[in-house]
Amino acid sequence: MAQTKTLTPATKIDAELARRLLSQMLLIRRFEERAAEMYALGKIGGFLHLYIGEEAVGVGATSVLRPDDYVISAYREHGHCLAKGSDPRRMMAELFGRRDGLSKGKGGSMHLFDKSKNFLGGHAIVGAHLPLAAGAAFAIKYQGGDQVVLCYFGDGAVPQGEFHESMNLASLWKLPVVYVCENNRYAMGTAIHRALAQTEIWRYAETYGMAGEAVDGMDVLAVRDVVGRAVERCRREQAPTLIEARTYRFRGHSMRDPSAAVYRTKEEVEREKERDPIRLFRERCLKDGTLTEAEVRTIEKEMNDLVDEAVAFADASPEPPLEWLTAEVYKE
Numbered sequence: 578m579a580q581t582k583t584l585t586p587a588t589k590i591d592a593e594l595a596r597r598l599l600s601q602m603l604l605i606r607r608f609e610e611r612a613a614e615m616y617a618l619g620k621i622g623g624f625l626h627l628y629i630g631e632e633a634v635g636v637g638a639t640s641v642l643r644p645d646d647y648v649i650s651a652y653r654e655h656g657h658c659l660a661k662g663s664d665p666r667r668m669m670a671e672l673f674g675r676r677d678g679l680s681k682g683k684g685g686s687m688h689l690f691d692k693s694k695n696f697l698g699g700h701a702i703v704g705a706h707l708p709l710a711a712g713a714a715f716a717i718k719y720q721g722g723d724q725v726v727l728c729y730f731g732d733g734a735v736p737q738g739e740f741h742e743s744m745n746l747a748s749l750w751k752l753p754v755v756y757v758c759e760n761n762r763y764a765m766g767t768a769i770h771r772a773l774a775q776t777e778i779w780r781y782a783e784t785y786g787m788a789g790e791a792v793d794g795m796d797v798l799a800v801r802d803v804v805g806r807a808v809e810r811c812r813r814e815q816a817p818t819l820i821e822a823r824t825y826r827f828r829g830h831s832m833r834d835p836s837a838a839v840y841r842t843k844e845e846v847e848r849e850k851e852r853d854p855i856r857l858f859r860e861r862c863l864k865d866g867t868l869t870e871a872e873v874r875t876i877e878k879e880m881n882d883l884v885d886e887a888v889a890f891a892d893a894s895p896e897p898p899l900e901w902l903t904a905e906v907y908k909e
């Protein structure tokens with residue numbers, strides 16, 4: 578049923594779409610590079626998990642959604658939140674822990690949440706948001722809506738019970754949810770083959786009687802294609818899909834994990850960086866004439882400016898007042 582998709586170079590794409598995809602991937606890349614700098618300067622505390630290298634998955638997948646569709650993610654979620662349309666200024670303020678942050682500065686990097694964009698978080702407990710995605714999809718179905726829920730998670734969630742329970746319920750109850758596993762081959766320092774008996778994650782779909790596919794997660798158009806079909810299936814048949822997007826994180830697990838860690842070799846990291854999704858897409862657009870060098874430079878500058886603005890906004894935002902510490906923490 579599944580294969581890894583690669584698009585033929587002959588498929589030319591629309592310039593407007595190319596601009597949108599490249600802009601979003603560059604925005605995410607630049608946002609996170611600056612976040613890493615701000616972390617080193619002590620402006621950002623707590624944990625910070627960078628998505629650098631994986632941008633094509635979030636951008637390709639979200640590009641087929643409607644604004645009223647939902648997205649839910651784990652803690653490596655800056656890219657998913659930006660792709661869903663959240664304001665980079667309020668996101669950076671959240672990373673800084675300031676009052677203008679998306680979660681009023683109380684959540685930080687791992688707990689971005691944006692109700693206005695139907696972005697349902699930012700969840701730090703590995704695997705815990707998979708049942709939440711099924712629940713949101715159940716609510717849509719119950720209310721007779723035609724939205725879908727897109728749920729991103731890592732390969733580290735697959736050995737957990739929540740993954741299997743969620744797949745079973747989503748398929749049994751025909752819920753409109755697309756599960757996108759971002760398989761970057763590591764869960765912190767644990768390589769996938771040390772944690773999973775079946776490392777081809779898309780194959781679990783067969784067990785639960787749902788559609789499953791693997792895709793080259795470094796190819797933004799291939800991701801768009803696969804997720805596009807899954808979303809259509811959701812809307813038409815309210816049937817879920819499991820997608821395995823094969824990708825790689827270029828940085829350490831978090832800012833506290835040096836990139837040159839012992840669990841993967843320098844050669845491996847360098848080899849994977851040659852398939853940088855942004856570079857691949859940029860080269861493709863230039864080669865087939867979809868975009869010009871000047872257009873690409875303009876996009877790069879626009880995204881740099883947006884991120885500069887986000888950093889300045891975050892830095893100028895005040896600390897949350899002490900009373901906020903206990904407000905809105907628990908609601909009956």
Ligand SMILES: Cc1ncc(C[n+]2csc(CCOP(=O)(O)OP(=O)(O)O)c2C)c(N)n1
Binds near residue numbers: 701732734830
């Ligand atoms: C239930 C639970 N167990 C352990 C952890 C500690 N932990 C944080 S991230 C992580 C690895 C998850 O890897 P993966 O799901 O592949 O995501 P990636 O970091 O590769 O994006 C672990 C074990 C946690 N947050 N939650």
Ligand SMILES: [Mg+2]
Binds near residue numbers: 733
């Ligand atoms: Mg992983």
